[in-house]
Amino acid sequence: MAKKTVEETKRSAWAAFVTAHAVLLERIETRLAQAKLPALAWYDVLWALERAPGRQVRLHELAAGVVLSRSNLSRLIDRLEDAGLTRREQAGEDGRGYYAVLTDEGAAMRRRMWPVYEAAIAELFDRHLERREADAMRAAFKRMLDAARAGDA
């Protein structure tokens, strides 16, 4: 087989990256659905709230926490609220703002989701990586993220 150019090698890496993400995430969502649990988007919000001081985060800061779009936040929080997993609280120091606050039910839901999510990550992702590969991957993605985020300040 002819040697690949550097460009071809990197295009292959990109294609593998995109495809792996699509397939792995679909598998994980399927497992959550089979266990009658909410989607990953909900997990991300619940986890962000659980880590935050007071289990509460301002709405616009939640949106900055990646994956989530600002335009969709109100409705996503609506759905979480309808399910009893979060509630809104007016921000005392800023009359315009609201906090999303994790409820006990929300914390319980996250604890039920984590084992399913964790097992899926371990099986689909971790198992196929040596430690140093995982480390190299983390570092590479961090470089990309830092650059992408610096690029549009």
Add this chain to the structure above:
Amino acid sequence: MAKKTVEETKRSAWAAFVTAHAVLLERIETRLAQAKLPALAWYDVLWALERAPGRQVRLHELAAGVVLSRSNLSRLIDRLEDAGLTRREQAGEDGRGYYAVLTDEGAAMRRRMWPVYEAAIAELFDRHLERREADAMRAAFKRMLDAARAGDA
């Protein structure tokens, strides 16, 4: 700083993987939109058709080409067809089936999209990878894909 366990290292890699995908793809979609071009999902279909013999693929085989779900294929192809980029043709050998066929307009659209897509990949992804890192990444994702696909035959 305390040493990370292997598990922590791999969790960090997973988090970086998911976050990088979200941020990079969003950046790319934004660039395409700014250039008044269709979304990446359309590119994937156009490119799959262009590589196929006769520039045509059976609908259910397109869906298997990753990212696309069978349930959404009909409507995605509807939109491409409305835009004049593909057309349907009855499969002669199987009265149930259809081919999606790439039109000349579809091929032209893909050619207009590629430079924007390629430049974005180069800038956001390639630039931050050494050649051997790209190669290691491709190999690792391929292992995950092979395992995930074998796991549900």
Add this chain to the structure above:
DNA sequence: TAAGATTGACGTCTCAATCTTA
């Protein structure tokens, strides 16, 4: 005037039911 958040309109995705042909 701008920031934080919500809403309406619209487009897209998913599930389940359906239709047609094998």
Add this chain to the structure above:
DNA sequence: TAAGATTGAGACGTCAATCTTA
């Protein structure tokens, strides 16, 4: 009965306009 594809209903995402407070 199953495979290929479409469709209706409802969930979800996005854009732009809007409302309220800073």
